[in-house]
Amino acid sequence: MSTIPLETELSSLYALFDVNGDGAITPAEVEQVLSSMSGIIAEQEAKVLRKFIESQGAVTREDFLHWANKQPGLGTHQLLRDLFHLVDTDGNGWLNHDELSTMVSLLGTPEASINSQELLERLDRDGNAKISVDEFLTLLEDNTRLKCSLADLKRLKKSLAQISSTAGLNGVSLVEVDCDLGAGQPGAGAGIEMLKRAVEHQQDLQKMSAGLIAEIRGEQAPTAHAASAGQSTTPHARHIKTIAGVMHDAANLVCTTLQQQCFPLVLSGDHSTAASTIAGIRRAHPQSRLGVIWIDAHADIHSPFTTPSGNMHGMPLAIACGHDNLSEARNDPDPVTRKLWKDLKKLHGLESAAIDFRDLIYVGVRDTEAAEDATLANHAIPVISIEEVRRDGSINAANRCLSHLGDVDLIYVSFDVDALDSTICKGTGTPVPGGLWANEAILLLRKLLSDPRVCCWEICEINPHLDELTTMAELSLGIFRAGLEVLGERFSSTSSSHAS
Numbered sequence: 001m002s003t004i005p006l007e008t009e010l011s012s013l014y015a016l017f018d019v020n021g022d023g024a025i026t027p028a029e030v031e032q033v034l035s036s037m038s039g040i041i042a043e044q045e046a047k048v049l050r051k052f053i054e055s056q057g058a059v060t061r062e063d064f065l066h067w068a069n070k071q072p073g074l075g076t077h078q079l080l081r082d083l084f085h086l087v088d089t090d091g092n093g094w095l096n097h098d099e100l101s102t103m104v105s106l107l108g109t110p111e112a113s114i115n116s117q118e119l120l121e122r123l124d125r126d127g128n129a130k131i132s133v134d135e136f137l138t139l140l141e142d143n144t145r146l147k148c149s150l151a152d153l154k155r156l157k158k159s160l161a162q163i164s165s166t167a168g169l170n171g172v173s174l175v176e177v178d179c180d181l182g183a184g185q186p187g188a189g190a191g192i193e194m195l196k197r198a199v200e201h202q203q204d205l206q207k208m209s210a211g212l213i214a215e216i217r218g219e220q221a222p223t224a225h226a227a228s229a230g231q232s233t234t235p236h237a238r239h240i241k242t243i244a245g246v247m248h249d250a251a252n253l254v255c256t257t258l259q260q261q262c263f264p265l266v267l268s269g270d271h272s273t274a275a276s277t278i279a280g281i282r283r284a285h286p287q288s289r290l291g292v293i294w295i296d297a298h299a300d301i302h303s304p305f306t307t308p309s310g311n312m313h314g315m316p317l318a319i320a321c322g323h324d325n326l327s328e329a330r331n332d333p334d335p336v337t338r339k340l341w342k343d344l345k346k347l348h349g350l351e352s353a354a355i356d357f358r359d360l361i362y363v364g365v366r367d368t369e370a371a372e373d374a375t376l377a378n379h380a381i382p383v384i385s386i387e388e389v390r391r392d393g394s395i396n397a398a399n400r401c402l403s404h405l406g407d408v409d410l411i412y413v414s415f416d417v418d419a420l421d422s423t424i425c426k427g428t429g430t431p432v433p434g435g436l437w438a439n440e441a442i443l444l445l446r447k448l449l450s451d452p453r454v455c456c457w458e459i460c461e462i463n464p465h466l467d468e469l470t471t472m473a474e475l476s477l478g479i480f481r482a483g484l485e486v487l488g489e490r491f492s493s494t495s496s497s498h499a500s
Contacts, residue, residue: 034049177268235310266458267459278316297418302325302369366386417460445483
C-alpha cells in the first residue's frame with residue numbers, strides 16, 4: 001500500500017461531510033453522515049468533531065484542516081486498537097506470534113515481508129514474547145512502518161468485523177456472478193472482490209474463526225467484463241450473447257445451492273444477472289410461488305423493444321416477468337437479440353413466467369422511463385417511495401413489502417446500491433439523488449431478511465473504480481455485515497431448534 005498524505009486524507013474526509021458541496025460543513029451535515037455511515041471515524045473522535053462543529057456553526061475546509069491537523073491521528077490510534085482487539089481472539093489482551101503474523105499480513109505493512117519472530121522481538125519492549133496493545137501502537141511511531149491510509153485501516157476493520165460476524169453460518173453460501181457487461185460503465189464486477197475481502201483471508205484466519213461462510217466450490221459462473229468484451233453487435237441488448245452464457249451458469253449455481261439446503265447470498269456485478277438468480281430459485285422450487293422485493297433507484301423492467309440505452313442491467317425483471325411491453329415499443333431488435341431474449345425468458349424452465357407482476361414490489365425507485373411507468377401503472381405494481389420510507393420508517397416499509405407478499409411461499413430480496421442517496425453512493429455507475437441513507441437501508445434489510453420466507457439475498461452494482469472517497473467500501477461492507485448478522489440469527493436459531 002502506498003502512503004496517502006495526511007492533508008489529502010483529511011480533505012477527503014472533509015468532502016465526505018460537505019454533503020451539499022457548498023464549501024462549508026454544518027452540524028446537521030456531520031450528524032447525517034455519522035448516522036448514515038457507522039464507523040466512519042472512531043466514536044471518541046466523532047464526539048470531538050461534533051463538539052467542534054457545533055461550536056462553530058459552519059466550518060470551511062481551511063478551518064477544518066487547521067483543526068484536524070491538531071487531532072492526534074484523527075482516529076488512527078483508535079482504529080488500531082479496534083483491530084488489535086479483533087485479532088486478539090482469546091481476549092487475553094496480548095497478541096501471540098500467530099496473531100501478530102496474521103495482523104501484519106492483512107495490514108500489508110513492510111513488516112509483512114519480515115520474519116514475524118524478528119518483528120515480535122522489535123515490538124516486544126518488556127521481553128515477555130507477547131505484544132500488548134500499547135506495544136502494537138508503536139507501529140505508528142515510525143511512519144515508514146505503517147504505510148496505510150485511514151481508509152485502508154477502516155476497510156480492514158470492517159473486513160475483520162465481517163469475518164467475526166460470519167462464524168457459524170454453515171447454512172449460507174456465497175454465489176459469485178462476476179459480470180459488468182450489462183451496465184453502462186465497466187467496473188461493477190470488481191465490487192465482488194470488495195465484499196469478499198474478508199472471506200478471501202480464510203486461510204490466514206483458520207485459527208481465528210471456525211465455520212466461516214462456505215463458498216460454493218463446484219461449478220463457478222464465468223466472468224464477463226466490458227474491458228475485454230469488445231464492441232457489442234446487439235445494440236438493443238448489448239452483449240446479450242455473453243451475458244446469457246453467464247446467466248445460464250449462474251442460474252445453475254443458485255439452483256444447486258438451494259437444493260443443497262443452503263441460503264444463496266449472491267454477490268453480482270451489475271443487476272442484469274438478477275434474472276438468473278430468480279430463474280435459479282424457480283428451478284429449485286418449481287411448485288412454489290415466488291415474491292420479489294426490488295430495492296433500487298430503477299425499475300429495471302425494460303425489454304430490448306423499449307430500452308433507450310440497450311444496457312441489460314435495466315432488463316432483469318422484464319425477463320423474469322416474461323414482459324416484452326410491445327405496446328410501448330420503440331426499437332426493432334435484430335434476430336439474434338430476439339432469439340436470445342426469448343430463451344432468457346424461459347431460463348427458469350417453466351411455461352409460465354418466473355414471477356407474476358402481482359408478486360413484485362419496489363422500494364426506492366425514483367428514476368424511470370415512460371415505458372416502465374406504463375408497466376407499473378398497467379399492472380398496479382407498488383412502489384414504496386423514499387418519502388414514504390422517511391415518513392413511516394424503514395420497519396414499516398419492510399412490513400408493507402412483506403404484507404404485499406403475504407400469499408407467496410418464498411421471497412427473493414435484491415439490493416442495488418444505487419438505492420442509496422447519490423451524496424453517499426459514490427461507487428456506482430448510476431447514482432440518483434434522493435435515495436436511502438445507509439441506516440435506513442440497514443434497518444430495512446434487517447427486517448426483510450429476518451422473514452423465514454426470504455430464501456435468497458443479492459447485492460450488486462458496486463463499482464470501486466468510481467468510489468474516489470471509499471464511501472461505498474464503508475457503506476457496502478456495513479450493509480453486508482448487517483445482513484449477515486440477521487442470517488446468522490436465523491440459521492443459528494434454526495440449528496438450535498433442529499438440535500432440540
